[in-house]
Amino acid sequence: MKSSITPQYKARAKIIKAMAHPSRLFIIEELSKKERCVGDLTEMIGADASTVSKHLSVLKNAGLLADEKRGNSIFYSLRVPCIMQFIGCLEDVLFSNAKQHNEILKCCKR
């Protein structure tokens, strides 16, 4: 790849990589509904708080989340709502994959 255009793709990949984990996708979806503090998410996810904290920092580092300290807690929120449209596209992919898989199965069962 021409090195002159690499940085752009690296920057995009960094954001996508930040999303590329089941727990982080869960967090994104949850935060698209309403803001949450680390404790909330930790309980929902059921992992160690330090693990969830690290997931949050990955997302924040990619520019996807905003955080705000209030009282004793830090509330995270989704900074980029357009991300959620993409989840819809993922579901299309999954559906289309399943359909294709079915067709193959049908064909093999003949």
Added chain:
Amino acid sequence: MKSSITPQYKARAKIIKAMAHPSRLFIIEELSKKERCVGDLTEMIGADASTVSKHLSVLKNAGLLADEKRGNSIFYSLRVPCIMQFIGCLEDVLFSNAKQHNEILKCCKR
């Protein structure tokens, strides 16, 4: 995370993970313009052909690409055009990150 809902997030993460690499993003974008064979992409990317082949198989495995053998070559194409909308959203994120960064800089220079 409730184990009952985990599979859905894992399935989504698999697709996103497949996209989460600079060369693979480049491939996706290139294939959104027109189908290409491995050799074309290898030349454009400038990596070993085996490396590019593996990238293609990751994307294909996730259900993002279709392939068709014609003559001596295998032509890959993008199976899921809605992916490209997402790239636009990524650019929004990057822009918004840059803006935020500028604001911080401005604030620090005061």
Added chain:
DNA sequence: TGGCTATTTGGCTATATTACCAAATAAGAC
């Protein structure tokens, strides 16, 4: 101040990913 609660950081191990090379495979061309 001292004790809580919420969150982050550091250390560590296990696992996954990347990219290269060399070798295998597949299918045309002759």
Added chain:
DNA sequence: GTCTTATTTGGTAATATAGCCAAATAGCCA
């Protein structure tokens, strides 16, 4: 058939990621 081209597979080393525990930090509350 043999040669050639296109692509994939296997092996390997370097690097990155994930998750837990223990410890550090930050700020509220008596």
